[in-house]
Amino acid sequence: MGGRKDSMSTGYDAVEDRYIKPEKGGRTTLRLLKDILRQKREATVFGIGVMVTAIAGVLYPLSLGFAVKSIQEGNFYMLILYAALFFLFFVMQFFSNRLMNLSAVRVAQGVIKGMRDRAFERLQEVPLDFYSNVKAGYLISRIANDSETISDFLTYQLPSVISGVITIFIAAGIMFYFNAELAVYSLIVLPALGVFTLVLQTRVRSNYLRTRRALAAITGNLAETIAAIRTVKAFNVEAQTEGSFEKLNTENFKSNMIATRLTSSYGSVTRFIEAIGILLVIYEGSLSLARGAISLGILVSFILWVQQFFNPIVQLSQLYNMYQNSMVGASRIYGIMDSTPQEDSGSTDVSTFDGSIKSNEVRVVYDQNVALDKVTIEIKKGECVAIVGRTGAGKTTMTNVILKFKFPDVGDIEMDLKELTEIRTGAYRKLMVPVLQEPFLFNGTIYENIEYSKRGISKEEVLTLIERYGMSEIFRHLPKGLDSPVGEMGRNLSEGQRQAVSIMRAFVRNPEIIIMDEATAQIDARSEKMIITAMRSFARNGTLILISHRFSLITLSDRIIVLERGSVVQEGTLNELAKQDGVFKELYKRSVATYVNRA
């Protein structure tokens, strides 16, 4: 079996689990318990509800027993009294169950709301590297789906098991009170059942893990197919895709049926044990009755009690899967909550940018690749600096460092002579707006996306700004103008339009510094010209850091820094660099030639 288990592992989620470090099993349960108990009021109400339910549950068989006794004694009034009591206990149970269920919902919903909120908060604080190791799909299925499993467990399974177990204890107490000997006979099957359950546990557990892995494999496979659907179609590999899915689908079916075989036999054996239990009670009961140790009525109550035991016990056996399911989920959510946040070492507040941003001997290493090495540059207020270089030269790393997305491994960055590590990140980022390589838009309208960056800005103001920066042309084709929905990930818009929105998002903030990271890569020449004009008018008062391949944009800059393999190799104005032999000239051979000729 061991060998097959390995071949089943698909590796789905494995990378994340290594990175996130889910909370350990025992600690997860403890933490969940703490989260539950934190809802003091609800947990208390739940406890009261459970007790009342259990007591009422034990008392109604007793009232039947007394009713039987009254019949035997021919006491009509007592019979009616006990019949009414019998009903009363159910009415009591109705209210206590209601209370118990409602508080369970409150506890469960409270727990998962807390988990979701805290996990979400933490996601805003983790270093950005986190997201290159953990897929969005992983996080979503943990925070959205796994927490539902936990909520189901806390709402349905756990309460009925708790009340079942408490019922057993209270019933056992009453049974001993009435007749200790008969009570022992009634309860004797419980240990047998317990041992039997324990013996099966390991098999149940391995079966369970198998089914869980199989389902995860299906989910992973489907997620990938959907993500890659365009490629699947482009290369006409639909049939292969179906084939690989079918394999996992079959595996899932098989593993579920194997697991069911065991749980179904468990149910059958339990029922058989129940029969033995009742037989024992009747046997010993009839002996006691013959001795006159108990009344017939009490014997009837005993029989009902024994039967009452089994429903919660059968449930208890099914509880394991649910428990495991939700514990795995919880351990991962706790893992997300425990991810190390990026330390915001800084406490100094800044509200203006007056002098310069400077990097001193900065070195950044990703895995074992040196992305930046001994980079020392300075960008003064009001300057427009272009950072250029080949793919992989370290340009984007440079923006990440400036944006405080990434801390240098060696060296430091200073703004206005204050070390970046000492400046509060929130305050620092308020000074600048990045326009990133891949413009990300939220599902909503264009206006909503722009308003995101400056709360409360009116449509008119946005339109004026678009006009002023000469970008109305880009949005002209859209039928609903600013109210056009951008679709998921901005898919309704073209790459260029998306980038234009992302640039507008920067402009409405009127920030001190704009950092553009290849933001015009996909924009056509005319739109780009408009953007360049806009950038120029921004650059008159603001500071502009441009990362670009595109020569046309570079012409905007006062100064150019050329990176090569993580190091600064050239620095100077466009005129200076155009005349020097070096990386810059190599990169822009044709463009430089035209530029120089024109100049």
Place this chain on the structure above:
Amino acid sequence: MGAARPQVRGKPGTFLRVLDPVLFAKPFLRKSTHVFTLVIVSGIISNFALLLVALYVGDAVSALQSGAYPLVLHFGLLIVLAYTISAVVSFAVNYGSQFISQTFAFNLRKDYVAHLVRKKFLFFETQTSGDLLSRGTQDIEATRNFILNMFSTLFPTISLIITAFVILFVISPYFSFLLALAVPALIYLGIRSSRAQRPIWRKIRETYGRLGEVLQENIVGQRVVRGLAAEKQEIEKYSRMTQEYYDENYSVARSRVTFNNLMPLVIAAVSSAIIGIGGYVDLISRADVGGLVAAVNIFSMLTFPVSFLGRMIVFSENSRAAIGRIQEIMAAENEEDVEKSLQLLSPGTLSFDHVKFSRGERVILKEVTFKVLPGEFIGITGKTGAGKTSLVNLITRYYEPDSGKISFGDRDTKEIPLSLLRSRISIVPQEIILLSGTIRDNILFGFEVGEERLREVSRIASISDFIESLPAKYDTLVGERGITLSGGQRQRIAIARAILRNPLILILDDATSSVDPDTEIAIFENLKESMKDAIILMVSLRESALSFANKVLIVDAGELRDDYGGEEGLNVNRL
């Protein structure tokens, strides 16, 4: 917000719609009718045996009452026998209902994927990927769960009630009459309960969907969120939504909990009446109490399953909503034929003849006519949103033109089987998706070639040096979305993947935008040399790239111009 999800239609009052999922499940269970029968018959037998236990317990009590101890032993053994029968048969019920539900899910999932991969391109532009995934996983699971519970719980409970009715009738017709009174009350409660819950469940599902969307956007857009220092704003938004979710769940719980607990109360009321009335009769007639004990026992056996009935309504609600969403995918609309074809395609001329294409109201291409000969390297450029991508997507029939004709080698592309067309025309799109697996898997992508060819295409795409520099070379694993590779590296792998199939037309849709200009030109030179008979179409905005093309087509407001370099004022060295 998002795509509106159609609800399961139908008059709100028709309670039997609770069983809608059964109708839906039927075609997926065609071959398991025997299991079906087995489960139902076993359910009846198992319940009958279980209720016999109650009867025998009653008989045993009567025997005890009259002091007939040998009879007690007799009934005791009968009890064990009945239990054993019930135990054995209940295995069939549990195993069989799981078998049915898993068979259902297996077949449904298979069909789901088959439909999904056959959907047309446009379909995926209207759907969110998270939604498609959750339909294929959670929605199918929700429906399976209902089917499972229907066979393992609902049918047995119904048969339990019917059997109980019969056995009670044997004990005393009055008792069965009382049960008959309880049944309409239970049904009434069921109807009320499902009516009260339905609208709230609908809301809960919507909120849940939005929670997922907000989370996904936040994660994918982290750099923007942080770049704009909007973390607090996001946390507040999310917390407001989780609160909404909490409130809705609580409000549905209030009606659920009331009705669910009223059901066992109805059963209890009937048992109390039996104790009172039955007891009175026994008392006067001095009869034994066995029948009474048996009857009350039968009712207490009903209490637990009946209290579970309420949850079936929740399961049904969830699965009906799920089915509505699954059916949207399973409908045969928007599908295309992707079956493999034995036909062949040879190099030829690509021509657009008065092609018009629009999306909804918006005309993308007005009337496009052009011709490309084998061996030509054509650049396509134009303003943002001018329709460049639409134009190339028409060639592989990702989109269909409104009018006009696109032909390749004198054949209308409409008449060329899709599989053939797409296997010989490779498109490298703007957005590159790499699958989790090795670099080799990603380049081969289901195609079998020798090691030599793999290296060759990598060299052409200027990615072989990089791959060779990795410790595991072609066997290096890449993340699900190729996260560990840079944009330029991903693009080059995608190009290698495309040329591996020796396409007759290679379309690079801004596929080198993240590659630096030098490497870009190197790739073009390699392509030109190695694919002499093929047509290469390159959509680009970069002047350096366009300058490499034999000819440049400009898409402008849905029309073509080939006067590149004129009005745009860009310098192009025509080769």
